[in-house]
Every structure is written in structure tokens, then in C-alpha cells.
Amino acid sequence: MILDLAMSYSGYWGRCLEFLKKNNVEVGRLVRVQAEPSYHGIVMPRYEHSDDTHIVLKLKNGYNVGLEIEKISQIEVEPSPPARKESPEHPHADTSLPKILLLSTGGTIASRIDYRTGGVTPALTAAELNASVPELSQIANIDTEVLFSEYSENLMPEHWARIAERLNSCARSDYKGIIVAHGTDTMQYTAAALSFSLLGFPKPVALVGSQRSSDRPSSDAATNLISAARFLVSTDATGFFVVMHNSSSDDEVACHWGTRVRKNHTSKRNAFQTVGGSPAFIIKNDTIEKNALFCTPKREFAPRISFNERVLLLKYFPGLDPEVMSRAVASGCRAIILEGTGLGHVGKSMYEPIKAAKRKGLFVGMTSQCIDGSVRMTVYDSGRDLLSLGVVPLADMIPETALVKAMWALGNAKDAGEMERLMRENLSFEISN
Amino acid sequence: MILDLAMSYSGYWGRCLEFLKKNNVEVGRLVRVQAEPSYHGIVMPRYEHSDDTHIVLKLKNGYNVGLEIEKISQIEVEPSPPARKESPEHPHADTSLPKILLLSTGGTIASRIDYRTGGVTPALTAAELNASVPELSQIANIDTEVLFSEYSENLMPEHWARIAERLNSCARSDYKGIIVAHGTDTMQYTAAALSFSLLGFPKPVALVGSQRSSDRPSSDAATNLISAARFLVSTDATGFFVVMHNSSSDDEVACHWGTRVRKNHTSKRNAFQTVGGSPAFIIKNDTIEKNALFCTPKREFAPRISFNERVLLLKYFPGLDPEVMSRAVASGCRAIILEGTGLGHVGKSMYEPIKAAKRKGLFVGMTSQCIDGSVRMTVYDSGRDLLSLGVVPLADMIPETALVKAMWALGNAKDAGEMERLMRENLSFEISN
Numbered sequence: 115m116i117l118d119l120a121m122s123y124s125g126y127w128g129r130c131l132e133f134l135k136k137n138n139v140e141v142g143r144l145v146r147v148q149a150e151p152s153y154h155g156i157v158m159p160r161y162e163h164s165d166d167t168h169i170v171l172k173l174k175n176g177y178n179v180g181l182e183i184e185k186i187s188q189i190e191v192e193p194s195p196p197a198r199k200e201s202p203e204h205p206h207a208d209t210s211l212p213k214i215l216l217l218s219t220g221g222t223i224a225s226r227i228d229y230r231t232g233g234v235t236p237a238l239t240a241a242e243l244n245a246s247v248p249e250l251s252q253i254a255n256i257d258t259e260v261l262f263s264e265y266s267e268n269l270m271p272e273h274w275a276r277i278a279e280r281l282n283s284c285a286r287s288d289y290k291g292i293i294v295a296h297g298t299d300t301m302q303y304t305a306a307a308l309s310f311s312l313l314g315f316p317k318p319v320a321l322v323g324s325q326r327s328s329d330r331p332s333s334d335a336a337t338n339l340i341s342a343a344r345f346l347v348s349t350d351a352t353g354f355f356v357v358m359h360n361s362s363s364d365d366e367v368a369c370h371w372g373t374r375v376r377k378n379h380t381s382k383r384n385a386f387q388t389v390g391g392s393p394a395f396i397i398k399n400d401t402i403e404k405n406a407l408f409c410t411p412k413r414e415f416a417p418r419i420s421f422n423e424r425v426l427l428l429k430y431f432p433g434l435d436p437e438v439m440s441r442a443v444a445s446g447c448r449a450i451i452l453e454g455t456g457l458g459h460v461g462k463s464m465y466e467p468i469k470a471a472k473r474k475g476l477f478v479g480m481t482s483q484c485i486d487g488s489v490r491m492t493v494y495d496s497g498r499d500l501l502s503l504g505v506v507p508l509a510d511m512i513p514e515t516a517l518v519k520a521m522w523a524l525g526n527a528k529d530a531g532e533m534e535r536l537m538r539e540n541l542s543f544e545i546s547n
Numbered sequence: 548m549i550l551d552l553a554m555s556y557s558g559y560w561g562r563c564l565e566f567l568k569k570n571n572v573e574v575g576r577l578v579r580v581q582a583e584p585s586y587h588g589i590v591m592p593r594y595e596h597s598d599d600t601h602i603v604l605k606l607k608n609g610y611n612v613g614l615e616i617e618k619i620s621q622i623e624v625e626p627s628p629p630a631r632k633e634s635p636e637h638p639h640a641d642t643s644l645p646k647i648l649l650l651s652t653g654g655t656i657a658s659r660i661d662y663r664t665g666g667v668t669p670a671l672t673a674a675e676l677n678a679s680v681p682e683l684s685q686i687a688n689i690d691t692e693v694l695f696s697e698y699s700e701n702l703m704p705e706h707w708a709r710i711a712e713r714l715n716s717c718a719r720s721d722y723k724g725i726i727v728a729h730g731t732d733t734m735q736y737t738a739a740a741l742s743f744s745l746l747g748f749p750k751p752v753a754l755v756g757s758q759r760s761s762d763r764p765s766s767d768a769a770t771n772l773i774s775a776a777r778f779l780v781s782t783d784a785t786g787f788f789v790v791m792h793n794s795s796s797d798d799e800v801a802c803h804w805g806t807r808v809r810k811n812h813t814s815k816r817n818a819f820q821t822v823g824g825s826p827a828f829i830i831k832n833d834t835i836e837k838n839a840l841f842c843t844p845k846r847e848f849a850p851r852i853s854f855n856e857r858v859l860l861l862k863y864f865p866g867l868d869p870e871v872m873s874r875a876v877a878s879g880c881r882a883i884i885l886e887g888t889g890l891g892h893v894g895k896s897m898y899e900p901i902k903a904a905k906r907k908g909l910f911v912g913m914t915s916q917c918i919d920g921s922v923r924m925t926v927y928d929s930g931r932d933l934l935s936l937g938v939v940p941l942a943d944m945i946p947e948t949a950l951v952k953a954m955w956a957l958g959n960a961k962d963a964g965e966m967e968r969l970m971r972e973n974l975s976f977e978i979s980n
Contacts, residue, residue, distance in 0.1 A: 267892035267929050271866045299888035303865050380890050380920030423866035429886070431950055432736050433704045433856035441874045453862070455732035457813050459700035485918075487813030496700050517864055 128166030148188035212290035221297025266297025271421035274307035291346030305372035314413035341367035369395035373544035420525035458489035561599030581621035645723035654730025699730025704854035707740035724779030738805035747848035774800035802828035806977035853958035872900035891922035
């Protein structure tokens with residue numbers, strides 16, 4: 115939850131603003147309010163479109179309460195408590211425990227409301243995140259580091275590369291595993307990017323996010339972090355996993371393959387799902403269950419950290435202007451991932467731009483907007499037409515994973531032949547059938 | 548299943564081709580084969596990439612069998628049976644039953660292998676489809692009509708309009724309901740298009756498809772058609788529904804709201820799901836269960852059959868070239884439906900093209916690529932930034948439905964104000980929260 119605190123009366127207007135100004139009360143101040151009953155708390159900023167008749171206090175128990183200003187007989191500002199001391203790196207370092215690195219990149223998991231100012235610390239430092247979940251120190255000896263602080267909708271392939279470079283530098287370290295705290299919006303894209311660029315990485319890496327900010331009673335941050343730490347210290351698996359709630363309660367956390375996971379709900383805590391199968395591991399209170407299909411392929415660690423963004427993920431729909439593709443091709447796009455219909459089709463209207471793309475040597479791959487199931491382009495005329503135009507069927511690769519893989523393959527392949535070979539090969543569980 | 552019958556030895560090559568030519572046997576001929584055991588059946592075309600050592604026969608029981616040519620001691624062509632008589636319009640017309648119109652538009656449901664020629668009739672006529680499911684004549688008195696014969700990946704908004712016009716002409720007819728046989732690839736788009744363009748349509752309409760062609764033992768065509776007919780004759784609901792298998796067995800068929808349904812699997816018979824809730828009706832062997840939330844809104848029938856295709860559905864991803872949107876705007880696109888991340892976000896890189904679109908008066912709406920859940924753009928900075936740029940949050944509208952609705956609204960609204968009002972209003976269950 116992010117609140118704009120540019121003004122000290124943020125979100126208040128009309129009668130409320132007048133009331134606060136008259137009493138010299140600004141957002142973020144600790145106040146004692148005489149009303150029925152009386153309250154003691156911090157004045158919170160308000161959201162846009164709020165009414166002008168209530169002020170909001172954050173009480174010591176963490177709950178917010180809205181108070182009608184007409185019913186307030188008196189409001190007094192109290193001296194603010196001293197600024198909270200930053201947490202030390204290792205609150206309770208226990209050197210007998212395995213070591214984990216906790217890298218923070220931003221996102222909801224690294225956000226909290228600062229109860230001292232009533233405002234927001236958009237980036238909770240990794241150290242604070244660690245300290246806010248004391249259970250972690252009983253599982254591992256955790257080093258913390260802030261790599262950057264961005265909501266994940268603003269992450270770009272250059273950020274994937276920065277995370278990959280930092281992880282790469284840990285490949286031979288004494289960390290048992292690494293947690294990457296990450297926003298959930300594009301977590302699946304980053305997980306796929308790491309899976310390809312650090313193929314064969316010799317340690318387990320857990321991407322962990324939360325759907326509710328860490329200071330909310332319903333936050334999933336602590337459970338996800340604790341489960342990830344437990345998984346990392348106990349598993350012999352390596353590679354990249356997304357570790358998030360598996361049910362709406364707190365008793366099950368799923369550990370998804372980094373290339374087969376998708377955010378399939380906007381807000382639920384169990385928004386992430388393994389597409390076309392079950393998660394790699396299920397972490398329960400007492401056990402960690404391994405998927406019978408899970409194995410860590412014996413693959414030599416071969417980091418290839420380069421992404422070429424000149425790829426378009428294009429979802430087909432009736433009436434799509436074929437020029438959208440033609441213009442992308444004319445403007446330097448080097449690969450197209452189509453999100454076709456059904457078993458991997460697009461309308462005949464797209465044949466010309468596909469031919470033009472192939473004439474220019476572009477890679478054109480087919481995935482399905484059905485998300486689940488697999489592309490099969492030999493069943494119908496449309497599919498066979500597209501095959502004969504040179505469109506490459508990408509089996510049951512998730513469209514978003516196919517996009518990321520294409521950016522990676524384009525950034526690393528020496529020619530079109532290697533690009534196509536990389537795209538067709540099952541490198542990191544991205545193809546399951 | 549579509550087979551290319553351009554040549555009379557379609558799919559055969561090498562030793563098989565030689566064998567067939569030597570014995571004067573062409574694809575589609577009825578043959579008697581001496582081998583261990585002997586067979587009697589029709590020579591079928593083969594798929595690409597087949598070997599050159601087997602020929603395939605379709606037996607009378609419907610099964611295909613592959614025969615090794617080396618083990619065939621003799622093969623004789625028999626006289627072909629007389630051409631199958633086209634089915635009459637009403638095989639067993641029972642005028643006491645309610646009347647249903649069965650409109651065929653093409654798709655897998657209207658495809659079959661013609662056992663007489665061994666080839667394919669890419670469009671089973673509606674009359675044949677009706678005749679192939681004799682149970683239908685016990686439920687309703689069915690008129691049949693072929694509107695067109697297209698696989699649905701080739702359907703365009705102009706086809707939506709043609710279907711809508713034909714249905715519109717039936718609004719005051721004596722049909723109790725109408726079945727539209729349709730390919731599954733873009734069925735959800737057509738269902739949404741009909742829902743908006745024929746708002747308040749006074750009869751129930753069932754879009755019915757099949758995931759397996761009608762002549763395959765595992766075909767879902769008959770069950771879906773019978774269920775649709777039962778639903779249409781018994782319901783007091785009106786409007787547009789997608790009627791498809793609800794489980795992988797044959798005992799449950801779902802009747803989805805036309806604006807809330809999505810093809811979520813490439814091949815399963817129960818590929819269609821109601822997003823964000825349960826289907827409107829579940830049709831079982833003996834019962835039709837109504838969703839407790841179902842109601843037919845009392846809305847005056849107001850057909851507005853016009854679609855403007857100048858809409859782009861744009862899925863956001865890290866590294867998306869903002870120029871894809873800019874170029875679309877510069878080229879005359881009039882509305883953009885963004886498929887954002889999470890609660891309805893795109894990276895800051897998209898702010899400039901969004902501003903440019905808004906300056907030109909375009910409608911820009913936000914949906915989520917999570918598919919499930921609802922856009923909520925007041926929670927994070929990114930969402931609030933986009934709201935302030937004029938992006939319209941589209942609640943839990945499915946992206947594909949939002950696209951179709953935008954094409955329809957653009958085709959009918961007199962100005963930008965009406966366009967936005969139509970997009971925000973819940974017209975036909977497209978918004979459920």
C-alpha cells in the first residue's frame with residue numbers, strides 16, 4: 115500500500131482540511147482525540163475521492179478507525195515517538211545455521227506504512243524485512259541486501275540482467291540458497307528470465323512476493339518468506355522457483371517451477387498457479403512434498419545473461435489490424451511470439467505479415483491464449499498453413515515464458531538457426547509435454 | 548479433423564504410393580483387403596509425416612486401422628455405395644414440440660469425414676448435423692440453416708454482424724430459442740459480440756461447439772447439442788450463452804454467460820470456463836440447475852449491430868516497445884484495451900503513448916492479464932498515475948470481452964462521452980463485482 119505524502123494534509127479537503135488546520139494537526143502526527151469513545155493514534159492520509167467529514171487514525175493495535183469530525187470535542191497533538199532504530203543486519207546471528215542471502219528488489223513485500231510518520235516507506239530494506247519476521251533467524255543465518263526498490267510493473271529486461279548478475283556472483287558462495295523479494299505483477303517474467311539466463315545455476319533460488327503489504331494483518335509476506343527459507347535450507351533441488359501461498363489460508367505454500375508459473379488472479383493470496391500441472395513442491399507446516407515429476411536436470415552451469423528486447427508478444431483476436439505486426443517488423447522487431455487461438459491459430463488476415471516477417475528472417479513462434487493445454491498445429495488447416503509459413507509451434511510453453519525465452523535466445527544466439535533450436539528445446543521445464 | 552484431399556493418394560508416398568497405384572486403389576475407395584485378419588473399409592488419406600509402409604482403412608464401426616502393406620496378400624476395390632442422401636429438413640417433424648432454429652457457422656462441430664469418399668466435408672450442413680443427432684427431434688422441431696462455413700479463427704467482426712442480423716430477424720419469430728453452431732477458437736468473442744449488439748434479445752440463444760469433430764467416438768458435439776436444445780426449450784432465461792461440456796465425462800454440460808466465458812484449455816472437452824464465478828446453468832441428465840445469482844435483467848430489446856474494428860487489445864509485458872501503441876494511435880486506432888499486470892498496471896514506459904492517445908481523444912481501458920480477479924487502480928501509485936492519465940478501469944471484465952465491447956461501443960456511441968459511459972456500465976453481466 116503506497117500513500118502519497120507530498121502534502122502534510124494528504125487526501126484531506128473541505129471541512130476535514132479546515133478542521134485539521136484549525137487544530138494544527140498534520141498527517142503523521144500522534145494525536146489524542148476526545149470523542150465517544152476517545153482514541154489515541156496517528157493521523158493517516160486519506161485516499162482520493164474520500165469524503166470531507168471523517169479523519170482516519172491508525173491505532174496502536176494496527177487498525178484504522180474513521181472518526182466523524184463533528185463528533186470530536188477535542189484533538190491534541192502528542193510528541194512523536196523517537197524514530198525507529200534501523201534493524202541490525204543479523205538480529206540473532208547463529209553461525210551454526212545455513213546461510214541465506216535475502217535480496218530485495220521492491221514490491222509489496224518490501225512496503226510498509228511507517229507508523230511513526232503515518233506515511234509510507236516505499237522500500238522496506240531487506241534488513242527490516244528480515245527483522246520483521248523473527249522466525250527467519252531460527253531457520254537460517256540471513257544476509258540482506260537491497261538490489262533496487264521498484265514495483266515490478268516497472269521492471270524491464272535490464273533489471274532481470276541486474277538480478278541475474280548479482281545471483282551469478284553468488285554461484286560459488288557459501289549461501290545455501292537465495293531469496294529474491296519481488297513484486298508480484300511481473301514476478302513470473304523475472305522467474306523465467308533467471309531460469310534461462312542462469313541455466314544450471316547450482317543453488318536453489320526462491321522468488322518471494324506478497325499480495326498484501328507486510329504490515330497488514332492478512333499479509334502473506336511472513337508465511338511466504340518462512341516457507342521459502344525452510345525450502346532453501348532443506349532441498350537438494352537447484353534452480354528458480356516462485357514461492358507463494360497455495361491456498362487462501364496460511365497452511366500451504368507452493369513452490370512453482372519458474373517457467374511454468376502464472377499470476378492467475380489479481381488479488382488473492384494464492385494468485386500464482388503452476389500451469390498444466392502441480393507445483394514442484396508443496397510446503398506445509400511440517401513437511402515439504404516433492405512433485406513426483408520433479409527432478410533437477412544435470413546441466414552444466416552456463417550463465418548467458420543477455421536479453422534483446424526486440425520481441426513482440428502479440429495476442430490475436432478477431433479484427434486485429436495486421437499492420438500492428440507489419441509495423442513492428444518494419445521497425446526492427448526481431449522475433450514475434452503469437453498468442454493464437456485454440457491449438458495455435460490466427461486468422462488468414464495475419465498470413466501476409468507473417469510471410470513478411472519470415473522473409474526478413476524473424477523468429478515467429480506460436481503459443482495459445484487458452485493458457486492451459488498445448489499448441490498442436492497439425493490438426494487443422496489453419497495450423498498446417500502456419501507451419502508451412504515457418505511459424506514454430508511452442509508446445510505448452512506459457513506465452514509470457516515464451517516471450518522471455520525469445521528475448522533471451524535473441525540476446526544470446528549467434529544466428530537464426532540457433533535461435534530456433536533454443537526455442538524448440540526444453541531447457542528449464544518450460545515445455546512439459 | 549480436416550484432411551487435404553486435393554490428390555487421390557493424399558498423404559501417401561514411397562512404397563505405399565507405389566502399392567496403391569499398382570492396385571488401382573485411390574483414397575476414398577471401399578476395399579476388401581486379404582491379410583491376417585481380413586478387412587473391409589474405406590482407404591483414408593494420411594497425415595503429413597506419415598511412414599510409407601502402412602495404409603489406413605476406416606472400418607464400418609468407425610475405427611481406423613493401419614495395415615502394413617507387406618502383409619497384404621490382396622486388395623480389391625469394391626463398388627462405392629450410392630451417395631448418401633441429404634437429410635430432409637425435418638426427419639421426424641413433430642409439430643407439437645417447440646421450434647428451434649439451428650444456425651451453422653462452421654467449426655469443428657460442423658466437420659466430419661465423409662465415409663463415402665473417405666474425404667472430408669469441411670462443412671456438415673446444419674441439416675446433416677441435426678440428422679446426425681436423432682435425439683434432437685424428440686426435444687424440439689428443428690429448422691436448420693447454414694449461415695456460413697468458417698473455422699472460427701477466420702471469423703471477423705463482420706461475421707459477428709451477420710450472425711446478429713440473422714438472429715435479429717428471428718426476434719419476433721415462433722422459435723423458442725436458437726442454436727448457433729460455431730468453432731470454439733473465437734466462440735467467446737462472438738458470444739460477447741451478440742450479447743452487446745442484441746442487448747435485451749427476447750429469446751435464449753445457445754452457442755454450441757465441439758472440441759472433437761462429430762464423427763469421432765469421443766466427440767462432444769452430440770451431448771452439447773442435446774443439452775443446448777433441452778436448455779432452450781425449458782428455460783425462461785433470454786440472452787446469449789455458450790453451452791459446452793463442464794467435465795471430461797459426458798454427464799454435465801455448462802451454460803456460460805456469453806460475456807463471462809473463456810476458452811481456457813486448447814483441447815479438453817471442458818475447455819470453456821466461466822471466469823470469476825460459476826456457470827449460469829448446469830445441465831445434467833435429469834435436471835437443469837440455475838445459478839443462484841442468475842437473473843434475466845428486464846431490459847428493452849435494443850439491437851445496435853455495428854462494430855468498429857479500430858480497437859487494439861494490447862498485452863503489457865516488461866520490455867514492450869511503447870511505439871507499438873504510439874504507432875497504432877498514429878495509424879487511426881480509436882480505442883485501446885490494455886491487458887495490464889496485477890490490479891491493472893503498466894510500466895512508466897507506457898505513460899507517454901497513453902498521454903498521446905488521450906490527447907487524441909481515444910478511449911483507453913484497463914483489464915488484467917491475470918484473467919481472474921478485478922482491476923483495482925486506487926491501491927498503488929502506478930494505478931493512480933494511470934487513472935490520472937485518463938485510463939478507465941474495467942473492473943473484472945475479461946480482456947477479450949472488453950475488446951469486443953469496445954468495438955461495439957465505438958461502432959454505436961455518438962461521442963467519446965457515450966463510449967466511456969457504455970464501457971463503464973454493466974450491460975450484460977460483463978462486470979460481476
